[in-house]
Amino acid sequence: MIPKLMQSLVLPVVAKEASRRQFMLGALAAGGGLAVGFQVLASSPAAASETAPDGNKASAFTPYLTIDSDGKVMVLSSQFEMGQGSYNGLATLVAEELDADWQSIDVRGVAGNVKAYGNVAFGGAIQGTGGSTSMVTSWERYRKAGAAARAMLVAAAASEWGVQPAEITVENGVVAHSSGKSGGFGAFAAKAAAMPVPTDVTLKQPGDWKLIGNPNLKRFDSARKTNGTEQYTIDVKLPGMLTAVMIHPPMFGAKVKSFDAAAARSVKGVVDVVETPRGIAVVAEHMWAAIKGRDAVTVVWDETAAEKRGTAELMTMYKDLADKAPAAIARKDGDIDKGFAGAVKVIEATFEFPYLAHSAMEPLNAVARKNDDGTLEIWGGHQFPDVYQMLSSQIVGITPDKVQLHVMKTGGSFGRRAVFDGDVVVEAVHVAKAIGFRAPVKVQWTREDDMRAGRYRPSYVHKLKAGIDANGKLVAWNNHVVGQSIMAKTAFDGMVQNGVDPTSVEGANNLPYAIPNQTVGLTTTDVGVPVLWWRSVGSTHTAFAAETFIDEVAEAAGRDPIEYRLSMLEPQSRHAVVLKLAAEKAGWTKPLPKGRFRGVAVAESFGSVVAQIAEVSADSSGSFKVERVVAAVDCGLAVNPDQVRAQVEGGIGFGLGAILGEEITLTAGKVDQGNFDMYTPLRIDAMPAVEVHILASTNPPSGIGEPGVPPIGPAVANALYKALGKRIRVLPFTKTLNA
Amino acid sequence: MVTLTINGNQHRIDAEPDMPLLWAIRDLVGLTGTKFGCGMAQCGACTVLLDGAPVRSCQTFVGDIENAKVTTIEGLTGKVAETVQTVWTELDVPQCGYCQSGQIMSVTDLLTTNPKPTDDDIDAAMTGNLCRCATYHRIRAGIHEAAKRLEA
Numbered sequence: 001m002i003p004k005l006m007q008s009l010v011l012p013v014v015a016k017e018a019s020r021r022q023f024m025l026g027a028l029a030a031g032g033g034l035a036v037g038f039q040v041l042a043s044s045p046a047a048a049s050e051t052a053p054d055g056n057k058a059s060a061f062t063p064y065l066t067i068d069s070d071g072k073v074m075v076l077s078s079q080f081e082m083g084q085g086s087y088n089g090l091a092t093l094v095a096e097e098l099d100a101d102w103q104s105i106d107v108r109g110v111a112g113n114v115k116a117y118g119n120v121a122f123g124g125a126i127q128g129t130g131g132s133t134s135m136v137t138s139w140e141r142y143r144k145a146g147a148a149a150r151a152m153l154v155a156a157a158a159s160e161w162g163v164q165p166a167e168i169t170v171e172n173g174v175v176a177h178s179s180g181k182s183g184g185f186g187a188f189a190a191k192a193a194a195m196p197v198p199t200d201v202t203l204k205q206p207g208d209w210k211l212i213g214n215p216n217l218k219r220f221d222s223a224r225k226t227n228g229t230e231q232y233t234i235d236v237k238l239p240g241m242l243t244a245v246m247i248h249p250p251m252f253g254a255k256v257k258s259f260d261a262a263a264a265r266s267v268k269g270v271v272d273v274v275e276t277p278r279g280i281a282v283v284a285e286h287m288w289a290a291i292k293g294r295d296a297v298t299v300v301w302d303e304t305a306a307e308k309r310g311t312a313e314l315m316t317m318y319k320d321l322a323d324k325a326p327a328a329i330a331r332k333d334g335d336i337d338k339g340f341a342g343a344v345k346v347i348e349a350t351f352e353f354p355y356l357a358h359s360a361m362e363p364l365n366a367v368a369r370k371n372d373d374g375t376l377e378i379w380g381g382h383q384f385p386d387v388y389q390m391l392s393s394q395i396v397g398i399t400p401d402k403v404q405l406h407v408m409k410t411g412g413s414f415g416r417r418a419v420f421d422g423d424v425v426v427e428a429v430h431v432a433k434a435i436g437f438r439a440p441v442k443v444q445w446t447r448e449d450d451m452r453a454g455r456y457r458p459s460y461v462h463k464l465k466a467g468i469d470a471n472g473k474l475v476a477w478n479n480h481v482v483g484q485s486i487m488a489k490t491a492f493d494g495m496v497q498n499g500v501d502p503t504s505v506e507g508a509n510n511l512p513y514a515i516p517n518q519t520v521g522l523t524t525t526d527v528g529v530p531v532l533w534w535r536s537v538g539s540t541h542t543a544f545a546a547e548t549f550i551d552e553v554a555e556a557a558g559r560d561p562i563e564y565r566l567s568m569l570e571p572q573s574r575h576a577v578v579l580k581l582a583a584e585k586a587g588w589t590k591p592l593p594k595g596r597f598r599g600v601a602v603a604e605s606f607g608s609v610v611a612q613i614a615e616v617s618a619d620s621s622g623s624f625k626v627e628r629v630v631a632a633v634d635c636g637l638a639v640n641p642d643q644v645r646a647q648v649e650g651g652i653g654f655g656l657g658a659i660l661g662e663e664i665t666l667t668a669g670k671v672d673q674g675n676f677d678m679y680t681p682l683r684i685d686a687m688p689a690v691e692v693h694i695l696a697s698t699n700p701p702s703g704i705g706e707p708g709v710p711p712i713g714p715a716v717a718n719a720l721y722k723a724l725g726k727r728i729r730v731l732p733f734t735k736t737l738n739a
Numbered sequence: 740m741v742t743l744t745i746n747g748n749q750h751r752i753d754a755e756p757d758m759p760l761l762w763a764i765r766d767l768v769g770l771t772g773t774k775f776g777c778g779m780a781q782c783g784a785c786t787v788l789l790d791g792a793p794v795r796s797c798q799t800f801v802g803d804i805e806n807a808k809v810t811t812i813e814g815l816t817g818k819v820a821e822t823v824q825t826v827w828t829e830l831d832v833p834q835c836g837y838c839q840s841g842q843i844m845s846v847t848d849l850l851t852t853n854p855k856p857t858d859d860d861i862d863a864a865m866t867g868n869l870c871r872c873a874t875y876h877r878i879r880a881g882i883h884e885a886a887k888r889l890e891a
């Protein structure tokens with residue numbers, strides 16, 4: 001069933017989908033207040049259940065927002081919040097059209113009604129957060145919900161005061177009439193719910209926006225994230241709840257042969273030790289007892305089917321494959337052989353990329369409880385809720401509508417909680433089932449569990465070859481990408497066309513540069529290490545290879561890196577515009593003080609284009625620091641400019657940490673790193689000053705959670721080449737620079 | 740049984756002396772603002788104040804601190820902390836927010852002991868606090884801004 005559900009998933013983003021769909025407005029009374037939603041008329045082929053988030057059976061009008069009798073506006077977000085600010089973005093859309101008081105806005109996550117919450121960028125048949133699409137899927141939907149609710153509040157006030165709706169104004173959460181009558185939303189919420197539903201709503205003109213595009217609007221949730229009151233999955237506490245830690249197989253694909261839990265059972269606080277399809281669970285009264293209990297369990301593993309290769313063997317295999325002809329072709333322009341035949345200079349380079357862990361600050365977790373009425377509740381970071389609902393229902397043997405998901409905020413994710421098999425979510429259900437559902441269970445991974453559980457950014461090798469003619473023009477470009485597919489053999493297998501997983505080559509097969517003869521090949525490897533999307537997915541490696549190699553080509557042609565890129569771009573293209581903006585803001589042509597060096601890169605991902613110029617200080621000993629990064633961003637209309645800035649700042653830090661020092665390695669099938677002593681994300685001392693310049697745009701919003709990541713690696717590598725004379729082709733940097 | 744003084748309140752908890760303070764605070768006392776990130780003093784998410792000085796509660800054991808005063812994010816008070824928290828919301832420092840309790844404990848200690856920290860002082864005091872969302876740019880700006888306001 002899941003594969004069918006996923007067939008409709010369409011990447012990359014289809015930005016126009018929302019406007020093509022027909023919406024019908026609907027409303028229902030909810031607890032004395034007003035609830036507004038839209039019913040998507042086009043019937044969804046794979047509509048899952050329609051259980052409302054609060055456990056009530058919902059109609060097809062499951063809402064996008066509610067207003068209670070105190071005037072509090074609760075935005076019901078189809079988009080999961082992992083720190084990227086999607087809740088704040090959706091709240092902005094609703095509050096703008098509703099003319100709500102920003103201080104009265106709150107947001108919670110919802111799931112379980114794919115008709116209302118299906119991600120239109122994914123084709124609409126599945127709810128999900130990913131591909132930086134939250135604003136794309138919500139842009140029309142949540143503004144219309146706000147506008148409809150406003151119209152109904154106005155109608156309610158008009159009828160109460162006996163005046164014309166057109167005479168009523170709404171501002172900052174206050175409904176008013178020129179006669180002097182006024183009231184808050186709460187005063188009209190109940191009556192508004194009974195008002196006729198507007199068949200169509202007119203959205204505000206951009207000139208009338210007060211919140212959308214306002215650079216001074218503050219996040220609604222910063223205070224609770226500053227005083228310790230924000231609630232994450234780890235904070236869920238239910239009456240009688242037990243805490244479980246897992247013993248996962250030490251190698252991917254190993255299975256439990258036998259285990260001895262006698263000693264563990266005598267550890268104070270340990271309640272049970274059970275086997276699940278995903279490993280052994282030590283169930284205890286609290287986390288510390290579970291950890292101590294785990295130390296006392298011995299497990300014998302069946303490693304017959306396990307992946308036993310290590311990083312060194314895999315890399316050797318990948319490099320051999322890269323020298324051979326690719327298994328599939330992802331782009332073919334012109335005649336590559338003729339292109340190279342006409343070249344006067346040919347350069348080649350091979351790049352190596354390691355596995356990377358997401359390592360969100362909150363190690364993965366989920367809480368499951370089965371109730372006496374047969375329903376199942378699951379608290380977690382439900383990034384693919386429909387999938388988790390269905391998988392969990394199958395484990396328990398109930399229909400999906402009996403599974404209620406509580407969408408919690410999580411301490412990061414970066415893609416890690418968008419998994420095909422439910423991962424920790426189904427694990428919590430398995431553990432709860434294994435103890436006979438006698439208590440609610442929280443499964444909490446330790447950092448080591450989290451880091452060693454796989455789902456890494458795949459390891460890749462890129463082999464690039466370029467040819468320039470006598471005028472320095474780039475006439476031939478060949479790129480062979482070798483590595484695992486994220487989507488093949490998963491529920492997303494249908495996305496792999498002609499042997500090409502788009503996530504393996506995005507950023508490589510859509511280079512913006514005018515290169516007459518160009519081939520991008522792909523060889524997909526079969527390795528037992530589970531892989532997954534990691535913030536900005538394919539562009540984490542493709543942009544690095546392409547944008548550092550372009551610099552090599554520019555050098556071979558004796559040209560300035562920015563001028564050379566611009567010579568291959570249409571002057572008004574988005575890439576050219578952000579490149580020029582970054583160059584201007586960074587003072588690209590101005591001389592630098594001694595010991596300072598600049599590098600540039602530009603990359604498109606998730607519908608947005610970002611150029612970055614990195615300024616690096618370095619001395620002859622080879623030590624260096626990234627001092628400053630100037631970013632220019634075209635993300636369409638910036639709904640929350642300060643959040644765009646924050647995402648680019650964070651994306652730069654996230655991407656910089658990775659290229660400087662992050663890597664997951666395996667020795668004989670076992671992951672070497674377990675904690676932040678060995679796996680080293682960026683810390684504050686290595687964070688550069690960041691300047692973000694946002695291009696004014698009237699295009700619909702495109703992605704911003706991820707697009708800040710891809711350019712930082714190549715921009716810094718290009719600067720370091722100037723500083724140290726070394727081309728960085730083996731990542732992380734430590735590998736090249738210490739070699 | 741162990742007695743802990745947390746945010747001015749005494750708690751009798753049923754714990755072995757080797758229990759990390761982190762899990763006592765979270766699972767036995769029930770205060771959830773202090774976060775678990777690594778369990779081995781590598782990330783700072785679990786930072787609390789012990790007699791006013793920051794410690795990693797995942798590597799502090801309840802048997803060793805019976806006579807000490809523990810302050811968690813929930814009990815953080817005073818001009819420095821309040822200024823830091825205000826600046827944090829005005830600059831929208833947090834993204835996921837998960838690391839921020841620990842960041843604020845460390846920043847509060849930094850500004851208490853060093854009211855006008857340089858960038859190098861900030862690096863030295865704050866490198867133990869990982870932020871996977873990489874909000875470091877705003878953390879640094881927030882520290883400077885809070886220092887400025889406290890001086891005034």
Ligand code: FES
Binds near residue numbers: 782
């Ligand atoms: S959980 Fe204590 S330092 Fe990371």
Ligand code: FES
Binds near residue numbers: 361837839871874
């Ligand atoms: S704000 Fe997410 S880890 Fe710091």
